[in-house]
Each structure stands twice: as structure tokens, then as C-alpha cells.
Amino acid sequence: MVRFEDLALFIRTAACGSFTKAAREANLLPGQVSAAIQRLERDLDIRLFARSTRSLRLTDEGERYLPYAREAIDLLHAGRDELRRNDGALSGTLLIAAPSDLGRNVLLPWLGEFRRAHPRLEVRLQLSDQNADVFRDPVDVAIRYGTIDDASFVALPLAPDNRRVLVASPAYLEQCGMPRSLDDLKNHSCLLWQLGGRLYDKWGFPADTAGIKGKQTVQVSGYLASDDADVVRRWAVAGEGIAYKSWLDVRADVAAGRLMVVLPEQPGEAAPLQLICPHRRQFSPAVRGLHAFLLARLAQVPAAGSE
Template identity: 45%
Template sequence: MKIENTADLQVLIHTARGGTLTAAAAALGITPAAASATLKRLESQLGARLFERSTRAMRLTPQGQTLLDYAVRAFELLAEGESLVLADRGALVGTVRVAAPSDLTRVTLLPWFDEFLDRHPGLQLALSVGDRPLDVTRDEVDVALRYGRLADSRLVARRLADSRPALCASPGYLKRHPAPRTPQDLLQHNCLTFHRGGRRQRLWRFCRNGHWTEVRVDGDRVVDDASLAREWAIAGRGITLKSELDLQGDVAAGTLVRLLPEWDTEPYPLHALLPSGRFVPERVRALVDFLALKFDAIPGGGHRP
């Protein structure tokens, strides 16, 4: 028998992504029983087992992996055709799924997203905010905005902005504690650190006259949401090292003060990441182009191809 309903393939795709039928059912808005029945129907029609079941997760069989690859490509081609038809009507429609760092979103991106949606009323935004890097392929993200160097060669990256970490503290903190004159002075300060990519960022690096120095800082608090490190710094709780894009508004307003300005820090570029080899809908391309123009208009923060 052949597959009678190609929509059933969505259960295959979401089960592979989520690892369980329960996850697939939640993503598709159906019951786990319905998802299980659909998968069994697919296997019966094909005469092949698509998953190896266990009490904890479901693992694709070689036959299941083959069908998954073709199913994903088939739905991408349908999405491409739909996008081209709708583009001919002059309007962008559909959902753009974006993952972005917490502070960048709150400080910079929110009004830009509002402007973009106002320009394209047929679009919806599904926004995932946090400093835990998502898997762009598995987590159903159309585009992820990420700081730092790129290690995943499977992804297509477009640089949006050149940035470096900035060392900052509030005027209130500096009234109580002498401002550091060298990176080693940070050992005497309360440094506000956060996790990035699952690791605490305690090793702060500075360069002067071509010579790099490293300081392993410490403090009385650490957080997995970098936006809270910024809020603690503004409240006078210590010194933080964060992207200058996140802090430039606070520096301009006087709520934070730049420290050690004569010392350079490591490049910390911002990229838009898209899955490699996957069709990029026009709505996603339009958002990335829009953000690139916005970052390019920031003095000193524009992207460099």
C-alpha cells in the first residue's frame, strides 16, 4: 500500500524532532492516542517499522530516517510553492519563528519587531527568548540570533553586527568601590557573571598594545539569564561584561559607566543563523534583511559583510 494521507507524515516529522509521540501530539494539537494511531497507520501502509520504541524515547529506524528526509524535503517544496504564489500577491503571510538573546530582545529588538509586523500585517511572530542556544534544525526555529563565534558548520550565517563586550558598572557602585585601573583590579571587585551555552562566563579577556591578559573573576551572584546581570549592574550590585549593543543605551543614559576603555575585548559579533540546505521562505528573508538594515543604522554597530 501507499501513503494515503501525506498530512500523516507530520506525525513522523514531529515525533523525530520531539523524541516522543506525546511531544508530536502537543506540537500538532492532537491527542497522543491519535498520534500513535497515525504512526501505526503509516507503518502498516508502508509495511515497514519507522521507529524503535522504548519507555523513554523513540528512535528512527533506517527506513524511518529515509522517509523523514524525503518528507521534510517534500513539505519544504510545498512551502516554497506557497510562498511564491503568495509573493505574487504582494503580501507576506505566515509565521516567522525567531530565537534571540534575552537582553538584546528587551533592549533593542522589541520595537523593531513591532515595526516589522506593522509593515506586514499578514505575518505572525513566534519568539523564543533566552540565552540557551537552540538547535535551529530540531527546535523549529526559522532564524536564530546569536552572539559570538560560530562552531556549527551546518548552519548558514549572516553577520548582522560587529560588537565587543563592554565592561560597565553603575555610578552608585563606583562611589563605593574605586574604579579598576587594570584588568587585574577586577579580582578585588564583585563581578556579575552569567551562563552562555551552558557555561559560566568567568574568564574575562582584555588586550592592550597587542598583549592579551586573562582574569578569572568571581562575585556573589551568577545567573542563566544575561539580562539580569545587566539589571544587577544598573542597581549597583557589581561589574558586568556584556555586549556593547546591550549596554549602549544605559551608557548613554548615564545609568552605567564604561570601565577600562583603553583596553580592547574580544570580538563578539551578532549573527542570524538559518538551517543549511533548507528553503528560506520570503517572510524569513524579509525579516533578516530588515534587521540587517536596522543594525547597520546603529553608529559603530553596523554589520560588515
């Protein structure tokens, strides 16, 4: 008989691509994960993974079986949540993926507060500026900036009116001067973000020319770039240059005087914040509770330019 735990470890191993990584995430030994996969293969009478000393990959049979395993786990979780719904207490494990800067500087204290309100709930936070694949990665929800056009996702709004803003430290602006227009950015040291080998050195801004809405792009340059958005924010605070950041990520620094908004009259690019789920069956009580909690907290954050 197929075990629930073995199915869960199969899904985790497929996402991690390694017995060792899957074991670390599940707080088990690699040998325990390997034994669970072997037991599942024996129960199913198929080979799920092709193994070598250096790699682990799904077989064709494993690829075909994986979506059924996920559906079975989802149904079991849904049944468990339905049985527990009546007592009003959130429980189980909630795995959340979030961007580095937002996670460290905004979500971290809020998630601590949320978990203390629900002592039977275990929260696991994964921080990365790489977008989590909610279908393959071992996460329940992903918190993500940007407009979601993929109809295969379910996106719940958290901060639909959030925008990016240009910011720099008072020390940098005193030394290098305040830009008077977007064209002036070409003469400043700009702090750049990179991801997957791509350098984001073209900054977009909404434009409204003769009543026609569009977008204008400014080519910028600088000597510092990082694939960690929080590093870019810290460089800005340290006076290394001008950054183009989500208002949610820099609002506290602006309020504390560590950063100043550059060209405040220039609207920045829209950066709506969303909570992403692969499908509605994963709207467990914990996910619904988290969405309501974050929505309430973010509604209290003043918009850029209103403080």
C-alpha cells in the same frame, strides 16, 4: 498517501522528544499528534518511534527517514513561497530562536513592528541562551552571537562590528570605585554567566603587544551567576557588580544612565551578531524580509564609545 501535516508533526515530535510538547507547540491535543504519527507509520509501513510510558525515541528507521521528511517539508514550503512571491506580501509562520537578553530588550519591539508591517505573517519567538540546533529544533532561523565556523550553516551578518563591554551601575562604582586596569577586576564583584554547568569566569580581551595581535584573559570572581544573560544585566543595573556584556544588550541602559562603561579605552571581545539558517533553501521571502529589516535597524545603533 502521506499527509503534509503528519510529516510536519513527525519532525516536530522528533525535535521535542514528546507528544505532549509537540502538541503544545502545534496547538493540538497530544492524542491528535499521536494519531498523526500512527497514521504516518501505517502509510509508510514502518515504526518511527519506540514508545514507553516514560520515554519516546526515534527508531533506526525513524532516524533514517527524518532527513527525507525534512527535505520534503522544505521543498513544499519553497514551492508555496514561490507561488506567493509575486503578490509581495509575506505570509505563513516564521519561527525565530534568539538569546534571552537580546530577544527581550532589543528584538521584541522590532519584531512587533515587523509583524505589523506584514499582517499575514505569524511570528513565533523562542528565547534561550542555549544555542538552537537549526537542523533538529523546530525553528526557521536562529539569531546568534559569535563567529560561525561551521560550514554546514549559512550565516548572514546582522551586526558584524558588535563587541562586549564592561559595565556597572553608577551606584556600584561610587561605592566600590572605578577599576583602573583589567587587573583591578580581580578586586571587584563580577557578575557571571553560566551555561550547561560551565561557569564563564575567564573574560577575554583583545591585546596588541609590540604590534602582535593576541588575546589576554582575566580570571574574575563573584557571588552571583545565572544561566539567563538578562538576569546578569539586571543585576548590573541593580548595582550588584560589574558585568561583561554585548554592547547591543546594554546600550539602552548606558544611554539612560542606568549603567556606565568601565575601562572605555579597553576594547572588548568581538561579539558579531548573525542570522543562522541551515541551508539556502530556507531563505524564504519571510527570512529574507526579516534579515533586511533587522540589518536596517541595527545599522542605526551607534557603536560602543561613539555616543
